[in-house]
Amino acid sequence: MKIVFIAHAVHPPWSNASKSLTYNLVRALNTVRHSDRPELHFITHCHRHSYSGYEQEYADFLKNFEQSTVLDYVGSIDKASPTLYKVFKKLLKEKADDTIAHLIDINPLLFGLANKLQSRCPVVHHVYMPYFEETSWAKKIPRAIGAAFTYNLLVNKIIATSPLTKGYMDRLLVDTDRAVLLYPPIDTNHYRHLSRMRRKPGLNTDYTLLYLGVMHPGRFPAKLILNSIREVRTKHGLDVGLLAIVRWSQAESCIGEIHSYARKLGLEKAVRVEVRFLDEKEKLSLYNNSTAFLQLLGGFYAADPPISMLEAMACGVPPIATYSQSIPYLIQHSVNGVLIRTPDSRALSEAISLSINDNRRLGINARRTIERKMSYQVTAPKLLATYTEMLQED
Numbered sequence: 025m026k027i028v029f030i031a032h033a034v035h036p037p038w039s040n041a042s043k044s045l046t047y048n049l050v051r052a053l054n055t056v057r058h059s060d061r062p063e064l065h066f067i068t069h070c071h072r073h074s075y076s077g078y079e080q081e082y083a084d085f086l087k088n089f090e091q092s093t094v095l096d097y098v099g100s101i102d103k104a105s106p107t108l109y110k111v112f113k114k115l116l117k118e119k120a121d122d123t124i125a126h127l128i129d130i131n132p133l134l135f136g137l138a139n140k141l142q143s144r145c146p147v148v149h150h151v152y153m154p155y156f157e158e159t160s161w162a163k164k165i166p167r168a169i170g171a172a173f174t175y176n177l178l179v180n181k182i183i184a185t186s187p188l189t190k191g192y193m194d195r196l197l198v199d200t201d202r203a204v205l206l207y208p209p210i211d212t213n214h215y216r217h218l219s220r221m222r223r224k225p226g227l228n229t230d231y232t233l234l235y236l237g238v239m240h241p242g243r244f245p246a247k248l249i250l251n252s253i254r255e256v257r258t259k260h261g262l263d264v265g266l267l268a269i270v271r272w273s274q275a276e277s278c279i280g281e282i283h284s285y286a287r288k289l290g291l292e293k294a295v296r297v298e299v300r301f302l303d304e305k306e307k308l309s310l311y312n313n314s315t316a317f318l319q320l321l322g323g324f325y326a327a328d329p330p331i332s333m334l335e336a337m338a339c340g341v342p343p344i345a346t347y348s349q350s351i352p353y354l355i356q357h358s359v360n361g362v363l364i365r366t367p368d369s370r371a372l373s374e375a376i377s378l379s380i381n382d383n384r385r386l387g388i389n390a391r392r393t394i395e396r397k398m399s400y401q402v403t404a405p406k407l408l409a410t411y412t413e414m415l416q417e418d
Contacts, residue, residue, distance in 0.1 A: 025062040025122055025411060026090075027053070028115065030108050032101050032129035033070045035094075036078035036085065037301040039271055041152055041327030042129040045185070045208055049126075049150075049407065050088050052209040052400040056408060064088055067111050069095035069104055081303070091115070105131040109138050120145050124411055128152075133170060136178030146180040146414045151189050152208070152327050172196045181414050183407075186328040186350035204410055208331055209403040210394050214304060215338035217391065218312045229265035229294050231380050234314035234341070236302070236332040239270045239278050242322040245367060246282045249318065252372035254289045260377050265294035269302060269310070307332075311339035316379040319345040320367050329354055337361070338394040342386035344375045354397075358382070360389035 031046050038044045050064060066089040074097075075082050086092045093115075098107045108130065116123060123145040127135060132149040139147055175182055175196055182203040184190035193203040233253070237243055249266060256262050270279075279297045286295040302310070311317075317336035328349045337343060343361040345351045355361040362375040379386060396402070 025124070025415065026065060026120065027062045027124050027126055027411060028065040028067065028112060029089075029126050029128065030067045030112060030130050030135070031127075032068070032104055033074070033097070034068045034128070035070045035075040036081045037075075037303050039301050041208075041331055044331050045150065045152055045327075046128050047085065048209040048211060048400075049128075050085070051211065052404040053407065054088055055400045056404050060408065062408070062411065063090050065090055065115065066092040067095075067108050067115070068093075069098050069108065071097045078303070101129055102131050102134065105134040106138070109135050113138075113142070113144070116144050122415065124148060124414055126150065132179050133174045136174060140178050146417075147178070148181040148183060148410070148414060149175070149179050150183045150185070151193065152185040153189075168196065175202070180417070181410060183410065187353045188350040189328055204406075206403060206406055206410070207398045208327075208329070208334060209400055209407075210331075210334050210338050210398040212338050212391075212395055212399040215308060215311065215335045215394075217340035217387070218308070227265040227267055227294065227296060230263040231265070231315040232313060233264060233266045233316055233318055233344070233376065234310060234336065235266070235268040235270075235318045236307075236310075237270065237326065237330075243320065243326060244268065244270075244318075245320060245322065246278075247285060248367060248369060248372060249320075250282070250286055250289055250291060250295065251369040252376060253294065254291060255369055255373040256376045257291075257294070259373070262377065262380055263294075264315070264376060264380065265291075266296070267310070267314070268297040270297065270299050271301060307335060308339065311336045311341050314341050315383060316362075316376065317341050317343045319343050319351065320364075320372075321346050321348040321351070322367065334394055334398060337390035338398075340387035340391045342379050342383065342390045344372070344379055354393060359386075360393050361386060 034043050034046045038047045093111050098104050125145055125147045127149045136147055176198050182193050183206050184193055184203055185208050190203050190205045194200045235244055253264055256264050276299055282297050286292050317333055319330055319333045333343050345355055345363055347363055347365050355363055357363040362379050364371045364375050
């Protein structure tokens with residue numbers, strides 16, 4: 025069995041959903057016993073400066089593949105898809121009965137149509153973002169029509185990373201068995217609770233709320249969070265602070281406003297926001313030095329489920345999250361995390377207090393959730409079974 029991963033701009037640092045998903049899928053497959061392990065190939069494109077400083081890490085990752093092709097950046101997802109298909113076509117000079125193309129962040133219509141016309145091999149598309157959740161029906165309807173055509177005629181299997189995404193795919197498909205649910209693989213051997221880990225220089229507070237992601241009010245309502253922290257500190261007497269690490273340099277203009285508002289509330293020593301990328305060791309350290317992970321999704325949709333939240337849970341850090349996307353399928357309120365329906369300062373301050381006062385039990389249960397549903401030992405056999413089924417059907 026040969027699996028060809030074809031992905032858009034995948035390289036370290038593994039800082040967004042498509043990169044992290046590809047990285048963990050490959051590493052999960054390599055935990056399968058050698059006799060059952062498929063032969064892996066890899067095709068992607070990216071700016072070389074994008075992984076500057078991570079060259080050795082990238083080289084180590086590429087060792088997982090029998091053959092890998094990393095092209096110079098050739099454009100957006102739509103523009104890149106035909107170019108990457110040409111590389112794939114050269115790899116498969118004729119129809120291959122034992123090969124599967126696994127698409128991640130690649131336009132399945134453009135790739136699938138070319139593949140179908142030339143009868144190359146079965147195609148599986150990994151769907152990890154609820155793109156269909158548009159507020160405008162003008163966008164929703166044509167997107168649904170295009171997706172129905174693509175997934176019924178050009179793609180053999182869809183792997184959905186959440187129940188919400190799978191439910192949407194089921195409504196598009198004539199044969200609902202073609203969509204399978206596979207939560208994102210999480211390396212629970214790496215992401216784990218380290219009781220003896222030294223604290224890194226950072227917040228001098230007893231408790232730390234951690235946020236990782238983009239600086240967008242739909243995911244990071246800064247004033248709401250700061251008001252809630254002040255309420256927890258004044259009314260509940262808990263010395264809690266906020267550490268936010270954001271990825272986009274465009275966020276720098278917002279950071280000054282956040283720090284200014286923190287000073288206004290008297291929280292200048294309890295709030296820190298930075299713009300930088302994190303490697304796997306840095307994330308492990310941050311999770312282990314945090315009390316709770318903030319995942320307050322509003323109108324802006326993230327990967328479903330959010331991978332940073334899952335990594336934090338694997339380290340025994342309970343999430344404080346909203347009832348949005350597929351989060352309620354994973355998080356039970358006051359069992360393995362804290363859920364709030366309406367993000368207001370009162371609800372959030374109560375959630376923060378609960379996450380602190382019952383932190384150990386919530387963290388243990390959060391870890392168990394990831395071990396049970398997303399560890400490599402769980403996800404790799406399911407992925408391998410999906411591949412096997414595809415080849416048998418083809």
